[in-house]
Amino acid sequence: MTDDVLPALRARAREYADTLRATALDLDRDPSLAGTVLDGALPWRQLVGLPAAYNADPLRIAGRPVLLDSAVEQVTVLEELARADAGAVLALPGPSMSGFVISELADDDQADRYWQVVADGPTWTFFGMTEPAHGSDPNSMGTTLRPDGDRLLLTGTKRYVGNGARARIGVVFARRNAGPLGVVAVLVDTGRPGFTGVPLSTLGLRGLQLSELRMTDLPIDPADVLGRHRSATRQGMWAATRTFNRYRPVVSCLALGVAQAGYDYLTTARRRFRADERHQLDDWAQRLAGTRALVLAAARAADRNPADGTLASAAKIRATRLAEEVTTTAARLLGPGARWEHPLLDKLVRDARAFEFMEGTGNIQRLTLAQGYLQGRLGDARAA
Ligand SMILES: Cc1cc2nc3c(=O)[nH]c(=O)nc-3n(C[C@H](O)[C@H](O)[C@H](O)COP(=O)(O)OP(=O)(O)OC[C@H]3O[C@@H](n4cnc5c(N)ncnc54)[C@H](O)[C@@H]3O)c2cc1C
Known part of the structure; x- marks a missing residue:
């Protein structure tokens, strides 16, 4: 796709965003409404990056099909949708993060089985990495995959997994052998015996329905x-790292959408500002535009080379910080009781906080950014 299509793509996304705005508080109150609220209201098949072979009716811009399978297309569309409801974007059925693992690792049969299920109807998927006792550190991963005759058995618990409890299929990372190379990614069908998915109670991005996945001797075919x-x-952690690098611009665009929504909310709800407050609004407007440019550059870099997450980390740090600052300050500028009187703003404040942990905390992003800088990758990435 050439860049001249991006404004029309953004404009189309704005039309869909109106639909999400109307249901944002309902979905926040009850994440289990995702199916009823989003299916039918949005052409989800056109928005979630299905490959051409499984997408008979792709989005069309100026008569040309747009598959939304590049990071550049995704950040353009998803920022606009997140400006209405970031929780709903993450609650959309479809491949989400697990789709990246499939495109990096799956053989033809595995990919076909996965995409058939995902394209069949509104189907959620998951990416199971984080564990209650070990977080997202792969070196201490406790989930195991061990042989049992001609099959394998998967045992362990994953927590804070988006859409996990309602998914039909997903990817679980598990240890087959000691050391970082002993981690593999497994395709898991949630209908198998030994799998339980439980929704967790959360404050922010509630539409995503973070879940705990419990697997006890779950039978896995070696072909999975x-x-x-x-x-x-070139297996588990290799694909996980590339998936994180590839998805981080998307998380950044969602945080940016929430920051922009906070700004929009404040400037609509309050018309008069003191001089110092106007100065603050001008500063935010510039930082919103600057962060948008950074997110786009990070998306370009991720499309060009998913092995390098340098610019994606910079984008996530900037977008997350801005979302937290704009939403919390907007609540302060609307006076005492603002979060009670403005439920949508209250939701934005809560949603903004979730991005700090999603896809790695700010400290981890700063370490990635520093390493990229010291290794001279920032210049390459900026040229992307
Ligand atoms: C909205 C949301 C969606 C999520 N979706 C998923 C999902 O779909 N699948 C999934 O598997 N997980 C998911 N997660 C979990 C998320 O990926 C992890 O919580 C995140 O990566 C942080 O990892 P951790 O919990 O191991 O924390 P840690 O990385 O251990 O961080 C804990 C604290 O220690 C600090 N810290 C850690 N290491 C260092 C260091 N070297 N230097 C300085 N400080 C350090 C961190 O900054 C943080 O403050 C989600 C989380 C959220 C909030």
């Missing part, structure tokens, strides 16, 4: 180990 045809250095 993703990337089994590849060398150990």
